[in-house]
Amino acid sequence: xxxxxxxxxxxxxxxxxxxxxxxxxxxxxxxxxxxxxxxxxxxxxxxxxxxxxxxxxxxxxxxxxxxxxxxxxxxxxxxxxxxxxxxxxxxxxxxxxxxxxxxxxxxxxxxxxxxxxxxxxxxxxxxxxxxxxxxxxxxxxxxxxxxxxxxxxxxxxxxxxxxxxxxxxxxxxxxxxxxxxxxxxxxxxxxxxxxxxxxxxxxxxxxxxxxxxxxxxxxxxxxxxxxxxxxxxxxxxxxxxxxxxxxxxxxxxxxxxxxxxxxxxxxxxxxxxxxxxxxxxxxxxxxxxxxxxxxxxxxxxxxxxxxxxx
Amino acid sequence: xxxxxxxxxxxxxxxxxxxxxxxxxxxxxxxxxxxxxxxxxxxxxxxxxxxxxxxxxxxxxxxxxxxxxxxxxxxxxxxxxxxxxxxxxxxxxxxxxxxxxxxxxxxxxxxxxxxxxxxxxxxxxxxxxxxxxxxxxxxxxxxxxxxxxxxxxxxxxxxxxxxxxxxxxxxxxxxxxxxxxxxxxxxxxxxxxxxxxxxxxxxxxxxxxxxxxxxxxxxxxxxxxxxxxxxxxxxxxxxxxxxxxxxxxxxxxxxxxxxxxxxxxxxxxxxxxxxxxxxxxxxxxxxxxxxxxxxxxxxxxxxxxxxxxx
Numbered sequence: 257x258x259x260x261x262x263x264x265x266x267x268x269x270x271x272x273x274x275x276x277x278x279x280x281x282x283x284x285x286x287x288x289x290x291x292x293x294x295x296x297x298x299x300x301x302x303x304x305x306x307x308x309x310x311x312x313x314x315x316x317x318x319x320x321x322x323x324x325x326x327x328x329x330x331x332x333x334x335x336x337x338x339x340x341x342x343x344x345x346x347x348x349x350x351x352x353x354x355x356x357x358x359x360x361x362x363x364x365x366x367x368x369x370x371x372x373x374x375x376x377x378x379x380x381x382x383x384x385x386x387x388x389x390x391x392x393x394x395x396x397x398x399x400x401x402x403x404x405x406x407x408x409x410x411x412x413x414x415x416x417x418x419x420x421x422x423x424x425x426x427x428x429x430x431x432x433x434x435x436x437x438x439x440x441x442x443x444x445x446x447x448x449x450x451x452x453x454x455x456x457x458x459x460x461x462x463x464x465x466x467x468x469x470x471x472x473x474x475x476x477x478x479x480x481x482x483x484x485x486x487x488x489x490x491x492x493x494x495x496x497x498x499x500x501x502x503x504x505x506x507x508x509x510x511x512x513x514x515x516x517x518x519x520x521x522x523x524x525x526x527x528x529x530x531x532x533x534x535x536x537x538x539x540x541x542x543x544x545x546x547x548x549x550x551x552x553x554x555x556x557x558x559x560x561x562x563x564x565x566x
Numbered sequence: 567x568x569x570x571x572x573x574x575x576x577x578x579x580x581x582x583x584x585x586x587x588x589x590x591x592x593x594x595x596x597x598x599x600x601x602x603x604x605x606x607x608x609x610x611x612x613x614x615x616x617x618x619x620x621x622x623x624x625x626x627x628x629x630x631x632x633x634x635x636x637x638x639x640x641x642x643x644x645x646x647x648x649x650x651x652x653x654x655x656x657x658x659x660x661x662x663x664x665x666x667x668x669x670x671x672x673x674x675x676x677x678x679x680x681x682x683x684x685x686x687x688x689x690x691x692x693x694x695x696x697x698x699x700x701x702x703x704x705x706x707x708x709x710x711x712x713x714x715x716x717x718x719x720x721x722x723x724x725x726x727x728x729x730x731x732x733x734x735x736x737x738x739x740x741x742x743x744x745x746x747x748x749x750x751x752x753x754x755x756x757x758x759x760x761x762x763x764x765x766x767x768x769x770x771x772x773x774x775x776x777x778x779x780x781x782x783x784x785x786x787x788x789x790x791x792x793x794x795x796x797x798x799x800x801x802x803x804x805x806x807x808x809x810x811x812x813x814x815x816x817x818x819x820x821x822x823x824x825x826x827x828x829x830x831x832x833x834x835x836x837x838x839x840x841x842x843x844x845x846x847x848x849x850x851x852x853x854x855x856x857x858x859x860x861x862x863x864x865x866x867x868x869x870x871x872x873x874x875x876x
Contacts, residue, residue: 352809352818394814459806494821495806496769498875499662501868504704508662509870511804513862527846532839539837539865549870552823552862555849558811560819560859565808 257429259436263295266421270299273419274379280305280372281381282363283333284451285322288383288422290443291434295421296381297331305375306331309367311359312339312467313453316475325443338367346455346462350495352566355462359452365407384420385430387521426521447488448522448563456566460495469493472545473512480538481516486528489516491542492554492565500549509549512542516553517563525558567739569746573605576731580609583729584689590615590682591691592673593643594761595624595632598693598732600753601744605731606691607641615685616641619677621669622649622777623763626785635753648677656765656772660805662876665772669762675717694730695740697831736831757788757798758832758873766876770805779803782855783822790848791826796838799826801852802864802875810859819859822852826863827873835868 270279281296283289283306296304306326310319319335326333345358345366372380422430427448434444450456457470473491481489492513500509514535519525530553539551554561580589591606593599593616606614616636620629629645636643655668655676682690732740737758744754760766767780783801791799802823810819824845827835840863849861864871 459808494804496804498769499872500870501872502870506872514865527849529842535865536837539867543866543870549866551865553865555824555845555861555863556853556859557849560810560812560853562809562811562816 259433263298263433263436266295267299270296270381270419270421273417274300274303276303277379278303278305278375278377279379279381279419280307280375280377281383282307282309282368282371283322283326284308284449284453285318285325285443285446286383286449287427287430287434287439287443287446288385290326290439290446291430291437292381292383292421293326293331293333294329294434294437294439296419304381305334305371305377307334307336307368307371309336309338309363311342311363311367311453312464313342313359313455313462315449315454315478316471325440329439336367336371338362341366343462343464349462350460352456355455355566356452359455363451369407379417379419381419381421383422385422386424386426387523389423428521447486447490450564452566456564457490458493458495459565466493469510469545469547470512473542473548476541476545477514477516477538480534480541481530484516484528484530486516487519487522487525488563489514489528491515498550502549507549510547511550511552512545512548513552513554513565514538514542515563517558519558519563522558522563525563527555527557569743572743573608573746576605577609580606580691580729580731583727584610584613586613587689588613588615588685588687589689589691589729590617590685590687591693592617592619592678592681593632593636594618594759594763595628595635595753595756596693596759597737597740597744597749597753597756598695600636600749600756601740601747602691602693602731603636603641603643604639604747604749606729614691615644615681615687617644617646617678617681619646619648619673621652621673621677621763622774623652623669623765623772625759625764625788626781635750639749646677646681648672651676653772653774659772660770662766665765665876666762669765673761679717689727689729691729691731693732695732696734696736697833699733738831757796757800760874762876766874767800768803768805769875776803779820779855779857780822783852783858786851786855787824787826787848790844790851791840794826794838794840796826797829797832797835798873799824799838801825808860812859817859820857821860821862822855822858823862823864823875824848824852825873827868829868829873832868832873835873837865837867 283293293306308322323333323335342362345362349355455462470493477491494511497508500507516528517525542551593603603616618632633643633645652672655672659665764780765772780803787801804821807818810817826838829835852861
């Protein structure tokens with residue numbers, strides 16, 4: 257595939273669609289939304305408004321890293337603090353579908369729609385990729401139709417346009433595009449991180465305290481496994497507790513699962529055979545997080561498991 | 567240590583204590599209670615009554631294997647079917663301490679006490695070992711005083727005697743004793759299996775259906791790991807569920823943890839570094855159990871984890 261031709265075509269397409277209006281997009285720091293941001297910024301310059309929503313579900317230091325990263329390549333990103341809205345929406349939910357729905361609804365119908373209206377934009381840019389569309393059709397993922405998610409009836413919503421520049425690419429194509437666009441490796445090679453963020457890494461209740469636990473475990477896993485070159489690696493906080501013993505006394509602690517997989521495009525995944533020295537070190541560091549006394553390694557490929565737990 | 571002298575002393579001690587009366591004991595098939603059964607049978611012959619309580623929590627085929635195993639060495643064991651009593655007592659319990667308490671109470675105060683009274687025995691034999699006593703004193707295990715557990719006030723219960731022939735030995739000593747007594751390796755080298763049996767291998771609700779799931783996983787783990795020579799290996803069914811994908815459709819499945827440890831006497835334990843080929847095969851077989859779509863390997867030594875989860 258000729259990526260420089262593809263880039264030129266998408267830039268022209270975005271210019272044609274947006275005309276002399278304003279466009280808006282949300283960047284998560286993931287490779288899909290980051291590539292869309294760069295393409296749209298090249299097409300529109302200051303007529304693009306890009307926001308980063310802090311949903312309380314991000315990894316350690318992530319909101320500022322993303323904003324600073326884009327500032328470094330001359331693209332302004334506005335930080336929208338919506339932590340309270342998301343934590344309130346997740347309160348008491350344990351069912352994965354309800355959690356994902358609450359996050360989607362809070363993002364689109366509450367936070368993003370407010371920003372869209374405030375911006376005056378009639379064009380929304382979205383990082384949908386081919387795998388998203390295929391998995392939606394197959395009933396594996398929820399539908400990703402952004403206008404319905406915004407609560408906008410497409411038949412009545414004359415004037416709103418959605419632009420999805422990456423909808424013909426898979427993850428590996430997007431990565432190559434990121435390199436061609438000159439995005440730093442920290443973005444082009446960034447391991448996939450799901451939209452619902454750390455909420456997909458918590459089985460059971462999502463609270464500020466439990467987010468802090470899985471955030472600490474995630475930082476350890478990412479630091480220890482960065483050199484593996486694996487497709488994806490992360491920590492999951494289970495809802496279960498198990499007995500343990502510390503200082504000679506019985507305790508009832510939380511359980512962290514480490515998952516590390518190899519994959520081309522996340523449609524199938526195999527388990528990485530990590531060295532035992534590394535597995536022991538992960539277990540040793542993770543069980544030092546307050547309240548955690550078990551560390552497990554996920555042995556399941558996709559299928560029959562999915563990559564995420566929620 | 568001179569095991570043949572120890573055996574002779576214990577046999578004489580049992581004869582002295584029981585006199586011309588009747589004694590009763592419960593055998594679980596574990597090495598401790600099996601050794602006590604053989605010692606007491608040598609001491610008392612037909613004046614020993616040995617029961618095996620089927621508590622619905624045993625492994626595949628275990629009740630009949632134990633009864634037949636002892637029949638093979640000339641020791642009659644009576645099978646007491648108490649499955650309904652135990653499942654009823656466990657209904658709705660998820661707290662580990664409450665589950666253990668329900669099993670202890672059902673065993674001692676309901677099932678065993680009935681058998682003791684019916685037998686006319688005034689002597690009870692019990693497989694307490696030194697580690698049990700130490701861990702009770704340290705507050706790690708619940709107390710094991712069999713008369714209190716039977717609801718018998720020791721000060722009023724003149725006439726009841728408890729005999730604990732193994733109370734000066736640790737697990738390795740009991741194993742050696744088993745060999746000296748000519749017990750088959752299937753008992754002498756049998757990996758430790760806790761009193762509350764498969765209920766300690768289920769986090770959350772203990773039901774007949776969930777017992778069937780962990781029983782199937784246990785059979786796979788025991789078959790695959792029998793040749794490892796590890797101290798203990800088993801499967802645990804978690805209470806959590808995780809997303810999966812089968813036949814192209816999203817599903818919500820159960821999670822099995824495999825634990826395999828090395829230890830001398832269970833006071834401390836390290837994680838066995840199993841070959842990856844074996845780990846993959848375990849995962850592949852375990853995720854074929856209906857309703858199970860994840861398989862995890864426990865990376866945590868004791869401490870900070872305990873051997874069991876419940």
